[in-house]
Each structure stands twice: as C-alpha cells, then as structure tokens.
Amino acid sequence: MTIILRKATEQDIPLIAALASKAFHPASDWITRQIFPLHLQPPTVPDGEAALPWRLSRKTASLRGPNTASIVAIDTALNDQIVGFALWDLPVGEEETEAEMVTPAEAELPADVTDLKAYAQLQNLDFIGVDPNHQRRGIGRALLSWGIEQATKAGRDCYLMATPQGRPLYEDAGFEVVRPLDMFGVMHHSMILKAKSVNGTRA
Template sequence: MEIQIRNATEKDLPAVAQLAGVAFHPTTDWITRQVFPLHLQPKNIPDGEAYLPWRQLRKTVSYNTSNSAVIVAIDTTLDNQIVGFAVWDQPIEDEQLPAAPAEPELPPAVSDVKIYEELQAILKEDHRASFGDRELKDVWHLDMIGVDPLHQRRGIGKGLLTWGMRQATKAGRDCYLMATPQGRPLYEAFGFEIVRPLNMFGVMHHSMIYRVNKEAIL
C-alpha cells in the first residue's frame, strides 16, 4: 500500500508546516493572501516564506493540545514522505479544556492582524449559530486538511477525511468544517450538508456538518 495514514510525531511537524505552506500558498489560497498581503512580504525571500515559523508553531500547538489530533499521510514508496495532513479537534470531555487550541500570535510585520481577527470572529459566530453557546465542544471539527499539489487525485484527502469521520461515527458525534470552494465537492460526496454560506472577503465558503448515523460504518 503506497499511502498510509498515521498520527503525526513531533519530528513530522516541520514537514507538516512546510506542506501547509505549499497547500495554502498565498498565490493559490484566497484567505492566506488576505491575512498575509503581498505588500507586507519581504522582497528578499520568496512569497510565503516569511511566516513559515508561525505555521510550524501553529501545528506544534495543535500537536500538544490534548483534544487535537494531527494526522499525516505518507507515501511508502518515497521513503515515507509526508504528502498530506489533517488537523482534527475532538469533542471536549473535560470542561476545563478549551474548545480549540490557542492561536499563536501572528508575525505582525508580514500579516494583517485586523483581517485575521475578523476571520476568527466570522468563524466564532458561525460556531455559535450552528451549535449554540457550546460552539465546537460536542463535535469533531476538521480544522485543516492539506494535500501536496504534486500528489493530488490519489485519494489522500479522502483518507484523511475518512480517518476523522470514523472516529466521530464510533463516538456518535457529528463532524463540522468550513469548506473552501475547492473542497466543497469532496465533502458533499462524503455526506456533509451545507448549513449556511459565508462570504469571506469576497469568496463564498460554506459551513458544513456531517450528521452521524450511529449505526453507520465508514
């Protein structure tokens, strides 16, 4: 089997951050471009590199948060190269824990902090509209999923998505995510329903929920 899905290790985190930088590069991902506008990027390094340390810190925070799971897809024919990853936030069993990992501070010199705060406010409002005051505490939340552009159409995204859906199904919990226009067809194919459209800085995203049938087996 060429592609295997497993839990990330701490040693994987730099590679995961690097892959996130490729999968969500500002030249191809609208939201990334808004948060890290071109006019703030240093001229002496390639676009997208200035905030790679922030990406790694963000993945490290998720890795070290008890209710988060960082999952990787590796290609066993390429010396176990990481070709995809996903970050899933799990339901909260301990009420003292936060519903999501704490966001590390953005690098202010290269980012639009106001835009990022607006983005977080949009997401928080949707969480409350979908689940009430408990927000994401009772659902499996797909925070991020990324696939190496050179390894797309190999079922990697499906494998990373299925991993979390299986965990949610076993526990009888719903799954929630915010879909980009590119990701929406995959999620719809897996049974996610659109809850509401959200206009994010001119591009329509969709809040989506997979409602678990406790008798279903993925």
C-alpha cells in the same frame, strides 16, 4: 504507491509547516492571500515562506493540544514522505467537563507580513492540507475519512468549514450545508455530517 495515515510526531512538525506553506500559498490560496498579502512579503525571504515560523509554532501548539488530533499521510514509495496532513478538533467526552478542556496558546502572528484586520475575521486557516505535487491521488479524501470514522465510532456529528473547491468532496462524503459564510468576498459553507447519516442509524 501506498498512502498510509498515522498520527503526527514532534519530528513531523517542520515538514507539516512546510507543506502547509505550499498547500496554502498566498499566490494560489485566496484566504491566505488576504491574511498574508503578497505586497507585504519581504523580497529577501523565499516566496511564501514569511509566515513559516508562525505556521511552525501553530502546528506545534496543535500537536501538543490534548483536544486536537494531528494526522499525516505518508507515501511509502517516496521514503515515507509526508504528502498531506489533517488537524481535527476533538470533542470533550461525556465524562469530562468544560473546565478540563485545554486550548493550546495561539501562535503569535508575524505582524510585519500579516493583515491583522483580515485575520481577525478568520476562524481557522487550515484543517486538511495536501502537497500540491500530490493532489488528485485521494489523499484529501483519506484524511477526511479518518475523521469521519472517528466521529462515527463515537456516535458524534462532524463539523467543518468548506471552501468552494472543497465543498464537492464533503458533499460526496455526506456533509450537508448548515449555512453560507462570506469570507473576503468568497462564499464558504459551514457543513455538518450527522452521525446517523453515515450508515443510516445513530451509532
């Protein structure tokens, strides 16, 4: 078994969207269940797939955005099957200006299966996703390490929002809690990994 990370391509988008639907399924993911309540999911659509067109549009916008890095983890023993993905927001470089930063158009939510009031409270739905059938293989850690390495090379801090389940992974990587944030009754944490804390000195 070999896991390889590479940049996502246009051809990967449907697979990433489908993986996100499994990794962030309303039956198992608390936040997704608030945004896409199970009672709104139509019985004629396969379980958890009502939001798939929205995820597809959202991942397309992310891939095409110049300020986002879309990374996939593939398993070479499974014919290069995508088993995880990460979406990283990239900072504006020192030589760039705020006006030059491009933000992809937000994908339109499927109003009939979405709790729009709940979504309005949300900042980001997902950044790192791992196929439930391939968890506990170090895939999430590898995707996280990729982003940390890029931030370290650039001498930049790294920010993220951690779920209760993800917090131990981020703390092991050196992230520190900035502040807690109550999201739908579950405590999440805004976390930071300062560039100097990666190797003791600022790059």
